[in-house]
Amino acid sequence: MAIKPDERIKQIEKMAKALGDKNRLVILQTIAEKGCVNCTEFTEVINLAQPSVSHHIKILVDSGLINSDKEGRFVKLCINRENIEEFNAFLNDINKF
Template identity: 45%
Template structure:
């Protein structure tokens, strides 16, 4: 992964609302935007901002379904990020 990608992912995961989104999307496998809004009890523009950060970081995949958008986790990107984090502690344990 490029340093900018790692930085973007780390920043995206540094917010408690975005972490909660990731946890719930993982638990349910996918989640529509409206359900994310209900879960967070935030205004729709705030939720959209958080989702955009996660999509821009490559962590969430948007999928249009009719007039709605649902989100799932990009396991490949997340896997590369985990591999990077593991490389930071290898041989240091």
């Protein structure tokens, strides 16, 4: 089932807002480089307290840019390739004009 244009714009807006923070960009880039990673790894990578890291990760998950899966006591984070491709397709559509 295709996404309605208004829903697509809302999803793109959420992703764009999530990308508007340096720390979230670092988190996203780290996940992309390493593949799926454990949530606790980011306190060392971006030098933020765990509550701040959790806040940024929640925004990325809510935007659809990353997925989180609980594995025992840990949360595994992975890039949501489908939504990243949708975001890229949107930018490519704009570039056609």
